[in-house]
Amino acid sequence: MTRTALVTGAGGFVxxxxxxxxxxxGWSVIATDRGPRPADLPADVEHVTADLCDPASLSGIRDxxxxxxLAGLSRVADSFADPQRYLEVNTAALTxxxxxxxxxxxxxxxxxxxxxxxxxxxxxxxxxxxAPLACASPYAVSKAAMEHQVDYYARRGLDTLVxxxxxxxxxxQGPGFLLGDLLAGLRAIAGTDEPLVVGDxxxxxxxxxVRDVCRAYRLLLEAPRLEHRVFNVCSGTPTAGRAILAELxxxxxxxxxxxxxxxxxxxxxDPRVVAGDASRLCAATGWRPxxxxxxxxxxxxxxxxxx
Numbered sequence: 001m002t003r004t005a006l007v008t009g010a011g012g013f014v015x016x017x018x019x020x021x022x023x024x025x026g027w028s029v030i031a032t033d034r035g036p037r038p039a040d041l042p043a044d045v046e047h048v049t050a051d052l053c054d055p056a057s058l059s060g061i062r063d064x065x066x067x068x069x070l071a072g073l074s075r076v077a078d079s080f081a082d083p084q085r086y087l088e089v090n091t092a093a094l095t096x097x098x099x100x101x102x103x104x105x106x107x108x109x110x111x112x113x114x115x116x117x118x119x120x121x122x123x124x125x126x127x128x129x130x131a132p133l134a135c136a137s138p139y140a141v142s143k144a145a146m147e148h149q150v151d152y153y154a155r156r157g158l159d160t161l162v163x164x165x166x167x168x169x170x171x172x173q174g175p176g177f178l179l180g181d182l183l184a185g186l187r188a189i190a191g192t193d194e195p196l197v198v199g200d201x202x203x204x205x206x207x208x209x210v211r212d213v214c215r216a217y218r219l220l221l222e223a224p225r226l227e228h229r230v231f232n233v234c235s236g237t238p239t240a241g242r243a244i245l246a247e248l249x250x251x252x253x254x255x256x257x258x259x260x261x262x263x264x265x266x267x268x269x270d271p272r273v274v275a276g277d278a279s280r281l282c283a284a285t286g287w288r289p290x291x292x293x294x295x296x297x298x299x300x301x302x303x304x305x306x307x
Contacts, residue, residue: 002026002027002028003026003027003028003065003066004027004028004029004030004062004063004064004065004066005027005028005029005064005065005066005068005221006029006030006032006058006061006066006067006068006097006108007022007029007030007031007032007068007070008032008033008050008052008067008068008069008070008071008093008097009032009033009069009070009071009072010031010032010033010038010041010047010070011031011033011034011035012033012070012071012074013172013173013174013177013210014070014113014168014210014213014214015031015033015038016038016040016172017170017172017210017211017213017214018068018070018214018217018218019031019041019042019045020042020214021211021214021215021217021218022218023042023044023045025218027066027218028046029045029046030045030046030047030048030061030062030064031045031046031047031048032047032048032049032050032052032061032071033047033049033050033071034049034050034051034052035049036049037049048060048061052071052092052096052097053088053089053093053096054096055095055096055099055100057096058096058097058100059100063104063106063108064106064108065108065109066108066109066110066111066221067097067101067108067109067110067111068111068113068217068221069093069094069097069110069111069112069113070113071093072089072090072093072094072142073085073086073089073090073139073142074139075139075177076117076137076140077176078176079137079138079139079142080137080138082138083138083141084138086138086139086141086142087138087141087142087145089142090142090143090145090146091142091145091146091149094112094146094149094150095149097110098110098149098153098156098158098160101158102153102156102157102158106158107159108158108159109159109160109161109221110150110153110158110159110160110161111161111162111163111217111220111221112146112147112149112150112160112161112162112163113165113217114147114162114163114164114230115139115140115143115164115165116164116165116166116167116206116233116234116274116276117136117137117139117140118133118134118135118140118143118144118147118164119131119132119133119134119164119274119276120132120133120134121134121136121271121274122134122271125273125274125275125276125277126206126236126275126276126277127232127274127275127276127277128232128276128277128279128280129164129228129230129231129232129277129280136269147162147230150162150229151229154229160229161220161226161228161229161230161231162229163216163217163220163230163231163232163233164230164231164232164233164276165208165213165232165233165234166205166206166207166208166232166233166234166235166274166276167205167206167207167208168207168208168209168210168213168233169207169208169209169210169293169296169297169300170209170210170291170296170299170300171210171296171299171300171302171303172210172300172303173210173300178205178244179244179248179296179297179300180300182196182198182244182245182248183248183252183300183301185197185198186248186249186252186254186257187252189257190254195257195258195259195260196245196257196258196259196260197260197261197262197265198241198259198260198261198262198265199241199261199262199265199266200241200261200265200266200270201240201241201242201244201245201259202240202241202242202272203240203241203270203271203272203273204238204239204240204241204272204273204275205238205239205241205274206234206235206236206237206238206239206274206275206276207235207239207244207293207296208233208234208235208289209289209295209296210296211291212287212289212290212291213233215287215290216231216233216281216285216287217233219285219286219287220281220284220285223284223285226284227284228280228284231278231280231281231284232276232277232278232280232281233276233278233281234275234276234277234278235276235278235289236275236276236277236278237275238273238274238275239293243293244293244297247293247294247298248300248301251294251298251300251301252301
């Protein structure tokens with residue numbers, strides 16, 4: 001029997017990759033987003049325009065076997081300018097999904113996407129799920145609040161779990177994130193003597209290809225039994241921004257640029273190195289990352305930058 005998954009926020013960076021991952025493995029998918037149907041959704045996927053800040057927005061959707069809740073505001077830098085909006089939108093969207101499922105008496109497994117940015121990075125790494133947490137941005141505050149919601153709804157009887165993905169990259173990633181910004185910048189200065197304006201490229205982060213991330217989500221949905229409710233999704237290997245830039249230069253055939261650091265893009269409190277530990281996910285599902293940084297960058301360059 002074909003299983004059906006509801007994917008919220010399907011018009012974002014991760015959504016189309018997740019929809020393809022699920023449909024390629026026999027799932028039927030209902031994709032929701034606030035806007036019109038995304039052009040890169042497969043033609044046979046049902047799409048519903050829904051504003052999840054409206055409690056009634058999912059009332060007409062048929063019953064499902066699983067939910068992957070991607071919807072919400074996700075740009076860390078933007079959250080500082082409008083912290084209350086991030087908290088309100090991200091928690092309201094999850095409330096809408098969970099309350100609708102409760103009202104139906106649904107047995108669907110609900111996978112809620114949190115973030116690896118919740119961890120206190122002042123201590124030693126790699127960071128496992130039991131590492132101390134510390135909210136360093138309004139975005140992280142909103143995700144911490146969502147994790148409390150997940151716990152509440154689990155106590156109400158929903159089959160809920162949380163994933164904490166670290167930085168994910170790959171084709172379709174747009175501006176507002178390191179790779180998208182660097183690629184857009186390289187293309188903007190191509191053929192000129194202008195420097196590439198950057199932030200601090202000496203910090204290192206734990207990057208995983210978005211398609212590997214989506215495979216982890218699918219495996220967690222399909223796992224018959226899970227002993228834990230929270231799972232990191234990460235490679236375990238930190239990569240510096242300069243190495244990412246070098247991969248972009250190689251993949252795109254760009255000349256090596258002169259760099260100009262914009263102080264406004266540098267946050268002094270940012271940790272120098274962040275790496276996660278995905279041992280729990282690996283033990284529960286057999287997941288391992290399959291794509292390298294070079295693979296992700298090459299495919300991003302080939303696909304271009306989304307607006």
